[in-house]
Amino acid sequence: MEQIETLEQLMQLYRQPSNRAGNKTIYRIDEYVQRLIEHSPFIVISTVDEDGFTDVSPRGGVPGFVKVVDSNTLLIPDSSGNNRLDSFKNILERPQVGMMIMVPGIDEVVRIKGTASLHTDEQRLALCPDGNKPAKLVIQVKAESMFFHCAKAIMRAKLWDGEYRVERSILPSLGQILKQQQNLEEAAMSQEDMVAYYNKTL
Known part of the structure; x- marks a missing residue:
């Protein structure tokens, strides 16, 4: 068997997840997810393009640049970039998104799935500035599910300790x-x- 083509073939390689791992998805932003978001200077957001391919885009800002509005709503300010607008175009047509929330020094990350929309009203812009200036627009994400992803990937990559840092x-x-x-x-x-x-x- 060289190529995995069925779920049955895939499951032959892996044991069932533990109950703790299998049941860790939650459906609202709790105090721990919110605390991580409030300390995060960096996220990755995934969208789907017109050809059905997943596209990923990094977003950064001062810690807490992503705002928690309520237990299911996040706001992400637009920041100056290359003006390709890939993620925005994708959201307009296919609003389902994924997010990975990261905090330097913490090996666990939070993964979020939700539905995104784009907004320019003054209320949302005021809640979510792009650094010291108003954002042009804000991505609103209605979070539908989320969970803490274990630390193994970040630990393997030694992402925060600088061991693999290159010039x-x-x-x-x-x-x-x-x-x-x-x-x-x-x-x-x-x-x-x-x-x-x-x-x-x-």
Whole structure:
């Protein structure tokens, strides 16, 4: 058996999850999920594109940039980016999303599934600023299920202790990468110029 094609084949490889693991999904934001969200400077949000492929996008901000409105509602401010708007376009057509909430120093993460919508009303924007300035829009997520994911993946990756940290110099600047990938004629920005640009446009 080289390719797994059926559920029966898959289940031959793995034992049943423990009751604790199998029953850990909850359906409202409790005090522990909320506490993690309030300390998180980084999340990943997944959407589905027009071809049915899952797309993932990182989002960052000061700890607590994702706001908990109530036991089933989250707000995520838009931050300046590349203006591709991939996630926003996907949400408009297919609002189901997934989220992973991460906090440096904590190996467990929270996974959330929900339904997203885009909003520009002053009330939501005021609740959810993009740093020191108003966000252009806010992603509202109606959380439908969530659970704490165990620490093993983050521990294996040694994500927070720096053991696997590498020097940025293993890659050229993003400007130089895009110049080669797209056969661009104009001069590419150095890494120092890219960092200055990033800081200017945060």
